[in-house]
Structure formats: C-alpha cells, structure tokens
Amino acid sequence: MTRWQRTAAFIATRFASVMLTIVGATLLLFLMVRLVPGDFASVMLGPRATPDLRAQIVHDMGLDRSLAEQLWLFVSHAATGNFGEDVVSHRPILDLVLEVIPNTLALAFSALALALVVGIPIGVIAALKPGSWLDSGLALLSISFITTPTLVVSVVLFLVFAIGLHWLPVAGAGNPGDIVDRLQHLVLPSVALALGWVGYISRLVRAALLDTLAELHVRTLRAYGVSEYRIVGLFALKLALVPVVSILGIGLGDLIGSSVVVEIIFARPGIGSLIFNSIAQRNYPVVQACVVFIVAFYILANLVVDMINALLDPRIAAGRG
Amino acid sequence: MAISLRNLSVDYSLPIGTAHALRDVSLDIQKGEMLGLVGESGSGKSTVAFALMGLLANNARVTSGTATIEGRRFDLTRPNATAPLRGRGMAMIFQDPMLSLNPVFTIGTQLIEVLRRRSPASDRKTRMAQAEDALAKVKLGNPKQRMEQYPHELSGGMRQRVVIAMALLSEPALLIADEPTTALDVTVEAQIMREIIGLRDRIGCAVLLITHSLGLVTEHCDRIAVLYAGERLESGSVRDVQRQPGHPYTRMLFDCEVPIDRERHADAAQNRFTVIAGELPDPRRRPPGCIFNGRCDVSFEDCAKVVPGDYPVAGNAAHAARCLRLVTP
Ligand SMILES: Nc1ncnc2c1ncn2[C@@H]1O[C@H](COP(=O)(O)OP(=O)(O)O)[C@@H](O)[C@H]1O
Numbered sequence: 001m002t003r004w005q006r007t008a009a010f011i012a013t014r015f016a017s018v019m020l021t022i023v024g025a026t027l028l029l030f031l032m033v034r035l036v037p038g039d040f041a042s043v044m045l046g047p048r049a050t051p052d053l054r055a056q057i058v059h060d061m062g063l064d065r066s067l068a069e070q071l072w073l074f075v076s077h078a079a080t081g082n083f084g085e086d087v088v089s090h091r092p093i094l095d096l097v098l099e100v101i102p103n104t105l106a107l108a109f110s111a112l113a114l115a116l117v118v119g120i121p122i123g124v125i126a127a128l129k130p131g132s133w134l135d136s137g138l139a140l141l142s143i144s145f146i147t148t149p150t151l152v153v154s155v156v157l158f159l160v161f162a163i164g165l166h167w168l169p170v171a172g173a174g175n176p177g178d179i180v181d182r183l184q185h186l187v188l189p190s191v192a193l194a195l196g197w198v199g200y201i202s203r204l205v206r207a208a209l210l211d212t213l214a215e216l217h218v219r220t221l222r223a224y225g226v227s228e229y230r231i232v233g234l235f236a237l238k239l240a241l242v243p244v245v246s247i248l249g250i251g252l253g254d255l256i257g258s259s260v261v262v263e264i265i266f267a268r269p270g271i272g273s274l275i276f277n278s279i280a281q282r283n284y285p286v287v288q289a290c291v292v293f294i295v296a297f298y299i300l301a302n303l304v305v306d307m308i309n310a311l312l313d314p315r316i317a318a319g320r321g
Numbered sequence: 322m323a324i325s326l327r328n329l330s331v332d333y334s335l336p337i338g339t340a341h342a343l344r345d346v347s348l349d350i351q352k353g354e355m356l357g358l359v360g361e362s363g364s365g366k367s368t369v370a371f372a373l374m375g376l377l378a379n380n381a382r383v384t385s386g387t388a389t390i391e392g393r394r395f396d397l398t399r400p401n402a403t404a405p406l407r408g409r410g411m412a413m414i415f416q417d418p419m420l421s422l423n424p425v426f427t428i429g430t431q432l433i434e435v436l437r438r439r440s441p442a443s444d445r446k447t448r449m450a451q452a453e454d455a456l457a458k459v460k461l462g463n464p465k466q467r468m469e470q471y472p473h474e475l476s477g478g479m480r481q482r483v484v485i486a487m488a489l490l491s492e493p494a495l496l497i498a499d500e501p502t503t504a505l506d507v508t509v510e511a512q513i514m515r516e517i518i519g520l521r522d523r524i525g526c527a528v529l530l531i532t533h534s535l536g537l538v539t540e541h542c543d544r545i546a547v548l549y550a551g552e553r554l555e556s557g558s559v560r561d562v563q564r565q566p567g568h569p570y571t572r573m574l575f576d577c578e579v580p581i582d583r584e585r586h587a588d589a590a591q592n593r594f595t596v597i598a599g600e601l602p603d604p605r606r607r608p609p610g611c612i613f614n615g616r617c618d619v620s621f622e623d624c625a626k627v628v629p630g631d632y633p634v635a636g637n638a639a640h641a642a643r644c645l646r647l648v649t650p
Pocket residue numbers: 333334335340342360361362363364365366367368369378379380381604
C-alpha cells in the first residue's frame with residue numbers, strides 16, 4: 001500500500017468507530033436525561049399548573065409513552081434530524097439548535113485559533129532557554145492564565161472594555177448581515193475563552209518540546225550545524241505537536257463547557273446559553289438535542305485531531321506510533 | 322592537514338561530586354587516515370567525540386583541551402568552540418541509527434538541511450540532486466524514492482547509510498564515527514565499514530573510528546589509541562601495537578578479543594571484550610600512580626605511587642605507552 005492508501009484506510013476505520021460512538025453516546029444521553037429530577041410541566045407552568053394543562057404538555061413531549069417507545073421515537077427521529085417541536089416556542093427544535101450553532105462554532109474556533117497562535121510561540125520561546133528568566137516569567141504568566149477562571153476573565157473584560165472603556169460592544173452576537181459588527185462582538189468572548197488555553201497550550205508545547213529536544217535525532221541536526229532556531233521551531237516542534245494536538249482533542253469538551261459561561265456573561269446566543277436556559281426550564285427535549293450536537297461535535301473534532309496527527313507523524317497512519 | 326587533539330580533560334558533575342571522565346587525552350590523525358579509538362564501555366570514547374563536536378551533555382565541563390582542525394586552533398574549554406565546524410569541517414556518524422533521524426521528516430528533507438548549511442547559496446533543485454547523488458554513492462537503492470521516505474520505512478543499516486550520506490554531503494576534514502556498527506547486524510557491519518572507507522577515500526578526510534572491537538581496528542585502521550578509564554594508555558600504528566603492545570592493558574585486550582573469524586553474538590551488546598579481572602577505578606577519585614594498577618598482572622611497587630609518562634615503545638617515537646615497565650630495566 002502507498003502512504004496515501006494507508007492514510008485513507010486509517011481515516012475510514014476511524015470514521016466508522018466515530019459513528020458507533022455517536023450512536024452509543026446518544027443512547028446513554030437519552031437515558032440520563034430521564035433520570036434528572038425536576039418536572040418540565042410544573043417548572044414551566046408554575047402555580048398555574050392544572051391537571052389538564054400538565055397532561056397536555058406531558059402528552060406533547062411524549063412523556064406518557066413507555067420508555068422503549070420514547071427511545072425508539074427519539075432515535076428514529078434524531079437519525080433523520082428531527083428532534084421534535086419545542087413546546088415553549090412551537091418551533092422545530094432542530095431550527096433552534098441550528099440557529100445558534102454557528103455562533104458557538106465561531107466562538108470556539110476563534111478562541112482555539114487565538115490560543116494556538118499565541119500559545120505555541122510562547123511555548124517555543126520558553127523552550128529555547130529553559131530555566132532562564134524569560135522561561136520563568138512565561139511560566140508564571142501561563143500558569144496565571146490557566147488558574148484564572150473563565151468566569152473572572154469574562155467579567156473583568158466585560159467591565160473594563162465593554163462597560164468602562166466602551167471599546168467593544170456589550171452584548172449579543174451582532175447584526176447577522178454585518179461582518180464587522182459580528183467580529184467586534186466576537187473579540188471579547190473569544191479572548192475570554194482563549195486566555196486559559198493560551199496558558200495551557202504554551203505549557204504543553206514547552207514540555208513536549210523539551211522532551212523532544214532530548215532525543216537523539218536532535219543531536220544529529222546539531223552535529224550537522226543546523227541552527228537552534230530551526231531545530232526548535234521546525235524539526236522538534238513538528239514532533240512535539242503530536243502529543244499537544246492529542247491533548248487538545250480531549251480538552252475540547254472543556255472548551256465547550258467554558259463557552260457556556262462566556263455566552264451567558266456576554267449574552268451571546270449560542271448552544272451554551274440555549275442549554276443553560278433550557279435546563280432552567282426543565283425543557284429536556286431541547287437540552288437533549290443540544291447535547292447530541294455537542295457530542296457529535298466533540299467526536300468529529302477528535303476525528304480531525306487524529307487526522308492532523310496522522311499528517312504530522314507518518315508512523316501513526318502506518319500503524320506504529 | 323593533520324588533525325590534533327591536545328590534553329583533553331572532561332568532568333561530569335554528578336549529584337554527589339564530580340566524575341573525571343577524561344584526563345589529558347591527546348590524539349593525532351593524518352589526513353586520509355583512520356584512527357581507531359578503542360576502550361571498554363564507559364572508558365570515555367564518546368566523551369572524546371562529543372567534546373570535539375561541542376555537543377557534550379549539560380552537566381559536562383571541558384577543563385582543558387585544544388583541537389587543531391583544518392589548520393585552525395580551537396580552545397575546547399570555551400563552550401561551542403567548534404560550532405563553526407559542525408556540518409562543514411566536522412561530521413559525525415552515531416551509534417544508534419534507529420534513533421538518529423527525525424521520525425516525522427523525510428530522508429530528503431533531512432539531507433537537504435545539511436546542504437542548507439554546507440552550501441547556503443544553492444537552490445532547492447540543486448540540493449535535491451546532490452542529496453540523491455549522495456544516497457546513490459552510499460549504495461542506497463532507488464535514491465529518488467528514498468528521498469520521499471520516512472526513517473521508519475528503512476532498516477537500521479539503511480538509516481546508517483543515510484547518516485553516512487549526510488557526512489558525505491558535509492565534506493568534512495574530520496569524520497567521527499562513534500561505534501557506527503555496534504547496533505547493527507554483523508552482516509551489515511562490513512558494508513557500513515566499506516561505505517565509511519569509501520567516504521574517506523572520496524573526500525580524503527581524517528577518520529576517528531570509535532569502537533570496542535579490536536577486530537575492526539586491525540582490519541581497517543592505520544593507527545590505534547587505547548583509552549582506559551579516561552586516560553589514553555597507548556598509541557601507535559596498528560601494526561606496531563599489535564606486534565608489541567607497550568601497555569599490559571593493550572596486551573590483555575588483544576589476548577581477550579574474540580578472533581575475527583569467530584561467530585559474533587546476535588545481540589551486539591555482547592560483542593564486548595571478554596572481561597579482564599578487576600574493576601574500573603572510581604571516576605570521582607583517581608587513585609595515585611598508574612590508573613591500571615589495580616588490574617595489572619605485572620605491576621610493581623612504583624606503580625601505586627608514580628604516574629607514568631608517555632614513553633616510547635622499542636625506541637619508536639610513533640609508538641608510545643604509559644607504563645613504568647618501559648622505563649624500568
Ligand atoms: N552526562 C553524563 N553525566 C555523568 N556521567 C556521564 C555522562 N555521560 C557519560 N558519563 C560517564 O562518563 C564515562 C565515559 O562515558 P562515555 O564517554 O559514554 O564512554 P564510552 O563511550 O567509552 O562508553 C562513563 O563513566 C559514563 O558513565
């Protein structure tokens with residue numbers, strides 16, 4: 001087999017296992033949602049709840065059917081992209097989710113890109129002179145980024161740049177048609193979301209680089225006069241990025257978790273704020289649909305991570321890591 | 322132009338104390354010649370190589386030593402003294418070919434990187450052609466295809482050829498080969514040695530062959546230097562030393578060495594010298610007198626007190642050994 005055939009086979013097997021994982025996770029999710037205490041009908045209707053209204057809503061949500069029936073309906077509908085109609089807004093749940101997903105994706109990817117663009121160079125610079133003042137300073141900076149909760153960062157950015165200085169907009173995701181407006185609305189939330197990741201990525205890159213720099217092939221390059229900048233910034237970095245990328249894949253769940261906080265503080269429509277509001281209303285069908293999307297995103301993102309790693313390290317596609 | 326190394330001393334700082342890995346080691350290699358540096362594992366052979374390259378571990382300190390290469394003198398106690406020579410005046414082949422290439426870059430990229438250093442002015446196409454040519458010269462089949470391959474697609478012997486091709490491309494005045502065949506199959510050993518000799522003949526460089534195999538030295542080298550516990554105990558032409566070893570240690574080595582025609586162990590690590598009774602001295606505290614005193618079979622009183630000088634053997638100025646017997650009637 002050629003390298004490309006091997007890579008293609010690798011991706012195909014990974015994709016099949018991804019699909020199985022999504023199905024499994026969806027089933028698990030379905031059962032878990034039903035175990036959470038609290039009852040949508042009473043929460044939504046409050047003191048107005050009459051037995052008739054309750055019965056109506058329970059029926060609309062399909063909660064009066066047997067669990068097996070509910071499961072079958074959920075799975076067969078979800079498979080065709082039909083998550084039912086929202087009892088609150090009387091709109092298809094799929095529309096609600098699809099409406100906000102681009103906002104969350106824009107937030108997550110801009111934060112991740114920002115974190116990579118800033119975090120990798122910091123890690124490389126720190127690894128160039130381990131133990132130096134610069135290294136220690138960057139370590140302190142990175143660790144303070146990691147340990148400051150996203151909530152605190154968001155609130156501070158919000159108060160200083162949006163409320164205090166009026167440099168950037170206060171809330172929302174901006175006018176749908178206006179790119180500049182949308183980008184302006186994206187700045188503070190993505191910085192808030194990225195900051196911890198800058199610290200995280202720079203520490204990961206530094207540690208992986210120092211491990212790699214101790215390997216013998218680095219000595220070969222040094223013996224042949226390759227400059228330290230090219231060794232650290234190119235030859236060792238490519239190898240060091242493999243573990244970093246793997247860990248990033250696992251950490252994506254955390255990124256989505258933090259985006260809930262950021263979306264709430266900046267009043268940004270997104271999957272985070274949709275889940276938050278739906279949980280507050282015990283609107284389980286919506287929560288369920290959101291989580292299916294998040295799980296699918298997480299798993300697909302990990303597929304992408306594996307593919308990036310197979311591109312970085314040819315031994316992965318060849319089946320010996 | 323001859324290469325010379327004078328009075329090289331290297332210390333390693335340990336968690337407790339300092340190990341004196343090399344003490345006043347001097348070597349000379351003529352252009353086009355191959356010097357065999359032999360010694361047991363731990364005698365300091367690799368330390369000599371990396372001190373010359375300026376690539377010692379961080380806890381190492383060169384306390385004395387100068388090298389003369391291509392007519393220029395380098396003070397080895399200065400960090401990175403020989404850095405300008407790396408990849409130009411000096412090249413090195415390593416002990417473990419499985420680990421000496423970067424696994425995520427193609428063979429071609431790594432060869433071309435050597436040329437970036439060697440001939441900064443040339444363009445990528447020229448470099449590609451030169452790299453392919455070098456692979457062909459070290460007898461790696463399908464050079465064009467090899468350029469696109471990654472190290473894991475090649476065997477240990479092939480990878481060692483790639484490193485030899487790197488050395489070839491850098492056209493050094495001094496080539497250091499640190500146990501280039503120890504990690505390889507015996508069947509590959511002869512081929513790799515042939516490529517190293519081919520490289521020397523092509524470029525006319527001096528070669529420092531580090532090995533613990535006297536067989537390789539007697540077969541391929543012009544001169545030999547014997548290292549023991551960080552001290553050079555004997556040096557001379559292979560013929561002279563073999564015929565009349567000036568130091569008891571050298572004699573014991575020749576007595577112990579497995580004959581060349583005897584089958585070697587598949588596990589390279591076992592192809593060591595047969596054990597000579599006794600233990601290596603503590604590298605942290607050099608005992609007084611001769612360093613080999615504790616294990617010597619012909620030592621006498623003075624050996625425990627007097628540090629022997631480098632005495633000529635049989636009146637031959639080109640053959641010297643550090644043994645008091647040579648100056649004691
Ligand atoms: N980085 C290091 N730190 C401490 N001791 C070392 C280090 N490298 C080598 N040594 C010691 O120095 C001595 C010589 O090592 P080396 O030059 O590798 O010997 P050889 O190549 O002949 O086997 C050995 O005793 C070894 O344990």
